[in-house]
Amino acid sequence: MSGATLHTQHQPLLRSDSAETDATLPRPNPTRFSLPRWLPSLSRYLSPLIALLTWQAACSFGLLSTRLVASPLQIAHTGWSLLQDGSLMTNLEVSLLRAASGLSLALLAGTILALISGLSKLGEDIVDAPLQILRTLPVLALVPLFILWFGIGEAPKILLVALGSTFPVYLNLHKGIRSIDPKLLEMARTLRLSRLQTIRDVILPGALPDLLVGIRFAVGISWLMLVVAEQVNADNGIGHMMMDAQDFLRTDIIFVGLAVYGLFGLVSDQFVRFLEHRALIWQPAQRQGGRT
Amino acid sequence: MNVVTPLRPHTADHDVPAVSIRGLSRRFGDGPRILDRLDLDIREGEFVALLGRSGSGKSTLLRTLAGLDPVTEGSVSRPKDVSVVFQESRLLPWKRVWKNIVLGQPDATREHALRVLEEVGLSHRLDAWPLTLSGGESQRAALARALVREPLFLMLDEPFAALDALTRLRMQTLVSDLWQRHRSAVLLVTHDVDEALLLADRAVVLEEGRISLDLPISLPRPRRHADPQFERLRGTLLRALGVHDN
Ligand SMILES: Nc1ncnc2c1ncn2[C@@H]1O[C@H](COP(=O)(O)OP(=O)(O)OP(=O)(O)O)[C@@H](O)[C@H]1O
Ligand SMILES: [Mg+2]
DSSP: OTHHHHHHSOHHHHHHHHHHHHHHSOOSOTTSOOOOTTHHHHHTTHHHHHHHHHHHHHHHTTSSOTTTSOOHHHHHHHHHHHHHTTHHHHHHHHHHHHHHHHHHHHHHHHHHHHHHHHHOHHHHHHHHHHHHHHHHSOGGGGHHHHHHHHTTSHHHHHHHHHHHHHHHHHHHHHHHHHTSOHHHHHHHHHTTOOHHHHIIIIIHHHHHHHHHHHHHHHHHHHHHHHHHHHHHSOSSSHHHHHHHHHHTTOHHHHHHHHHHHHHHHHHHHHHHHHHHHHHTTTSHHHHHHTTO | OOSSSOSSOTTOOTTSEEEEEEEEEEESTTSOEEEEEEEEEEETTOEEEEEEOTTSSHHHHHHHHHTSSOOOEEEEEOOSOEEEEOSSOOOOTTSOHHHHHTTTOTTOOHHHHHHHHHHTTOGGGTTOOGGGSOHHHHHHHHHHHHHTTOOSEEEEESTTTTSOHHHHHHHHHHHHHHHHHHOOEEEEEOSOHHHHHHHOSEEEEEETTEEEEEEEOOOOSSOOTTOHHHHHHHHHHHHHTTOOOO
């Protein structure tokens, strides 16, 4: 039945599956030098570590100008002191709040729009075409307009995040709703489910795998939008902290900002994966992959 | 609501049609009439098997009866409480089996689900995810979902067609038992002449949009293939379907 299509359309599952087989299968060549069981996971971090050491060495021996590139130690030190004086946390909080507000708006708007266009032909005619046109527009080009319209408060930043991340939510959810097995919808009719029940019990859960993919994209985009919004006009936030540092040639602070962005990206991606895990527990492949 | 007690006492008035179809026609676009002024009655508690060649319109008729397709020509009267089981179980994969069973039944509890699942021998899979069920188990769950609604009219569209021969035999016995207990009117679409003869009170053959043969099956139950009467009816049905066995 519909099961086959339901779990092949979901790419991340396949990835976690293959990762697992890699780890459990014996090495094909027994004579090859083999690392202890816990080492393979460490060896993944070997090359970044070497890169870091090389970077540090290049700075220490004056091969790299510390005016252009701060050394890893310097960056770590700066990061620590920014944490100590609380400025990093304050800026991070501001940025996170903006990202979260924008994302929530995007989730709401994207879901409503996708429901409107996914559930009726008329809705699709009205909603889909304009969104497809808007989508091709680089949203960042709207920054000057947003500043003109909404001033320099929180509104333009949150709205920019919301606008950018609405598209992936909308597009993926719309696709998910459209690809729901019509037989299940028919079943809902023979069970005499109300429109609302059908949306809640059949349509939304059926489109959830796609929605989650959309959310993952949306999280990435939200951060991107925020970086730009905060660098163009803001007096707090991580982006602002980095722009400020540029004026004083503090590459170390800029790198701290980059590290925070990277870390946030990683954490939020893991979070969405965790959500996927919880929400898609009914897929057999998901449960097997659950051990990784 | 109590699932185990019969819906209608066995002494139900068998002359009242539960389902009555008059002059029903159906065509898709400008194509030929798939159903052509079709008449059919199904009495309360009667088990009717609907046979016919592939493409003869059996599913079309059933979908119309289920209210999935509109009645554009002719008239259909049927009880309000109907259930349908299709060839695929059509369980929602994201709801546990028992949640699927009580779907759309605000008053039904886990207990109700458990009781019908017991009837179809699936109580141990109450909390399973549908994608982990075997084909036969899925169809039993679909049957349970149909039964929990206590339908006065149950429609089955080739519910066992995708199952292996052994499982199919078990399912036929199960349906027979359930029907003896619940006594709802049943319309079973099947390609299997033996299945029709094992289960039904009456076999009807759909051909060129109409009922071309209406064959009462008055064999005593439980029925056996070895019965000479069974063989005779089998020949009649096969001939009506255009298959000639010597
Ligand atoms: N939605 C539709 N649009 C156009 N033609 C249709 C549609 N549904 C069914 N038909 C046609 O109507 C005819 C009857 O179809 P139906 O599904 O009722 O056959 P059936 O008797 O159930 O066949 P089978 O035994 O193979 O299931 C077929 O020729 C089919 O192509
Ligand atoms: Mg059919």
